[in-house]
Amino acid sequence: MLIDLKEPLNLKETLESGQAHRWRKFNDKYSGVIGGFLVHMQQQGQTLLVDSSSSLHSEDLILNYLRIDDDLEHIYRHINKDERVRTMTSKYRGLRLLRQDPWECLVTFICSSTTNMKRISLMVENMSTYFGSKLTLGSDSRYTFPTSEDISNSNEKTLRKLGLGFRAPYVLSCGIKVQTGELNLNQLLEETYSNAKQQLMLLRGVGPKIADCVLVFSLDKLEAFPIDVWVKRALVDWYFPQQTPPSNQNLLKWANEYFGQYAGYSQQYLFHGRRLLDSPPTD
DNA sequence: TTCTGCCCTTGGCA
DNA sequence: ATGCCAAGGGCAG
Numbered sequence: 001m002l003i004d005l006k007e008p009l010n011l012k013e014t015l016e017s018g019q020a021h022r023w024r025k026f027n028d029k030y031s032g033v034i035g036g037f038l039v040h041m042q043q044q045g046q047t048l049l050v051d052s053s054s055s056l057h058s059e060d061l062i063l064n065y066l067r068i069d070d071d072l073e074h075i076y077r078h079i080n081k082d083e084r085v086r087t088m089t090s091k092y093r094g095l096r097l098l099r100q101d102p103w104e105c106l107v108t109f110i111c112s113s114t115t116n117m118k119r120i121s122l123m124v125e126n127m128s129t130y131f132g133s134k135l136t137l138g139s140d141s142r143y144t145f146p147t148s149e150d151i152s153n154s155n156e157k158t159l160r161k162l163g164l165g166f167r168a169p170y171v172l173s174c175g176i177k178v179q180t181g182e183l184n185l186n187q188l189l190e191e192t193y194s195n196a197k198q199q200l201m202l203l204r205g206v207g208p209k210i211a212d213c214v215l216v217f218s219l220d221k222l223e224a225f226p227i228d229v230w231v232k233r234a235l236v237d238w239y240f241p242q243q244t245p246p247s248n249q250n251l252l253k254w255a256n257e258y259f260g261q262y263a264g265y266s267q268q269y270l271f272h273g274r275r276l277l278d279s280p281p282t283d
Numbered sequence: 284t285t286c287t288g289c290c291c292t293t294g295g296c297a
Numbered sequence: 298a299t300g301c302c303a304a305g306g307g308c309a310g
Contacts (some may be wrong), residue, residue: 018304109304110305112303112304113304113305113306114291114293114302114303114304114305114306115292115294115303116303116304117304118294118295118303119293119294120303120304122294160292163292163293163294164292164293165292165293166292166306167292204306205305205306205307206306207305207306207307208305209304210304213304226304227304228305229302229304230304231304247285247286249285249286275304
């Protein structure tokens with residue numbers, strides 16, 4: 001499938017900015033799983049080359065995942081409050097937030113606690129290989145992400161064996177709540193940012209940071225502003241130098257007022273930019 | 284109410 | 298090699 005892009009997109013920065021953890025790169029092509037099917041994507045200028053293991057995969061499904069409906073120029077006008085952000089939005093122009101599956105996003109970011117991006121991918125791939133169904137596209141094969149039913153029928157020991165460590169009981173409990181209907185993730189789409197956040201934080205293993213990740217990466221709450229170590233470094237270095245660092249709670253309040261309704265986008269550019277400052281890409 | 288310090292698993296890295 | 302770090306959160310005080 002060839003998709004003629006009418007909006008700015010930088011596929012590389014989008015898929016390599018730590019929002020989603022199942023994309024694998026070989027040459028200029030990315031392999032991942034969207035909507036239960038294996039997808040290969042490659043960008044050539046304003047053209048997106050897409051190959052899928054399913055003929056049912058439509059252009060709309062891909063564009064929806066890439067949030068092509070977000071008007072980036074409009075968003076840049078909102079978040080370009082200063083030179084720092086302007087530098088990042090200019091350098092990584094076309095970096096988009098993704099619209100991921102809420103369940104997969106929730107489990108993935110519970111797994112992100114006190115670990116690094118490589119190990120998040122490891123945990124997610126271990127779970128997919130163990131629970132998922134095999135997908136094939138050419139010589140490439142991947143596995144679907146475990147369903148809440150898969151997880152709820154599993155147990156802590158199995159999840160620990162897959163490398164989740166102390167996160168195992170959190171993921172298990174979460175799977176059970178989604179499976180029983182105690183937690184309805186799709187309903188959170190209809191709720192306000194603050195109501196949805198409160199409900200997510202009732203889950204064990206989900207605090208303000210992980211709740212904000214799920215809200216901004218999968219539940220269309222673009223005002224959510226996840227503060228992790230990198231974003232905190234960026235804020236402290238660039239906005240609050242030479243003073244005792246404000247608490248995360250105060251930084252969150254500040255960010256929501258300063259960046260406004262698209263704070264989530266500013267967060268992603270600050271995160272990506274600050275992280276690459278310490279560990280420049282090797283390729 | 285809000286903040287602090289400590290603990291939790293383990294792969295990757297220097 | 299062995300200690301530190303890593304897209305945090307729960308809990309006690």
